[in-house]
Amino acid sequence: MKYIITENKMVQVVVKYLNKVYGDLEEYITDKHPDSVFFVKDKKVFMELELDNREIFVDYATIWKDLVDTFSLENDEIRHIIRKWVEETYNIRDVAVFGRIRENPLLVEETYKLKYVITESKLEQVAIKYLNKMYGDLEEYRTDKHPDRIFFIKGKKVYMEQGLKNGYLLVDYDTIWKDLENMFLLEYDEIQSFIGKWVEEDYELSGVIPQRFPHAVLPRWNSIIK
Numbered sequence: 001m002k003y004i005i006t007e008n009k010m011v012q013v014v015v016k017y018l019n020k021v022y023g024d025l026e027e028y029i030t031d032k033h034p035d036s037v038f039f040v041k042d043k044k045v046f047m048e049l050e051l052d053n054r055e056i057f058v059d060y061a062t063i064w065k066d067l068v069d070t071f072s073l074e075n076d077e078i079r080h081i082i083r084k085w086v087e088e089t090y091n092i093r094d095v096a097v098f099g100r101i102r103e104n105p106l107l108v109e110e111t112y113k114l115k116y117v118i119t120e121s122k123l124e125q126v127a128i129k130y131l132n133k134m135y136g137d138l139e140e141y142r143t144d145k146h147p148d149r150i151f152f153i154k155g156k157k158v159y160m161e162q163g164l165k166n167g168y169l170l171v172d173y174d175t176i177w178k179d180l181e182n183m184f185l186l187e188y189d190e191i192q193s194f195i196g197k198w199v200e201e202d203y204e205l206s207g208v209i210p211q212r213f214p215h216a217v218l219p220r221w222n223s224i225i226k
Helices: 007-022 060-071 075-090 120-135 173-183 188-202 218-224
Strands: 002-005 026-028 036-041 044-050 055-059 096-100 116-119 139-141 149-154 157-163 168-172 209-213
Touching (some): 007 120, 007 173, 055 060, 060 075, 060 120, 075 096, 120 173, 157 173, 168 173, 168 188, 173 188, 173 209
Parallel strands (some): 055 096, 168 209
Antiparallel strands (some): 002 116, 026 036, 044 055, 139 149, 149 157, 157 168
């Protein structure tokens, strides 16, 4: 089975991802480099905009490689999407986009035509990579008050609840489920399938039936986490 993804849809998916992971970069200006604006976080430079020639250099080891690894994008696709992203998120327009590599400072700008064709298997892989990146460190939590349930938590917040007797897996709508729904534009059954595969691979939960947790239900369990 193949999903034919239009350019606009793919751009939306990746831009949402970039905003979630790299959408809080701060502008940094220094007298040592008056012709450049740096975009930084935690004292690390992720992008540099050269004002004179309207070129933006993107750190290859973080942003650029992240898009290669997570979405299996080619360099020309990455340039196109980053150009859209910096325009929408950082109000940077009409720039040429380059990846900055330690020993090779530039990736050559090309003329290209984009065509996004993604198999169901590839889309599943991308979604699972994202889930691992954002929610791959949940911890199991058990309590004597609810011996028939296992909670998967992080920072005293419940993200998933497994029922040991009936095989359900309740997934928090406002985080995990909504991320897949909004970022990857997935339908209910697709989200169920991808989460089922993810928890089987990463949390060794086989045979569970993922269900969307209603907005007001999961938060009530947060009070049991000590």
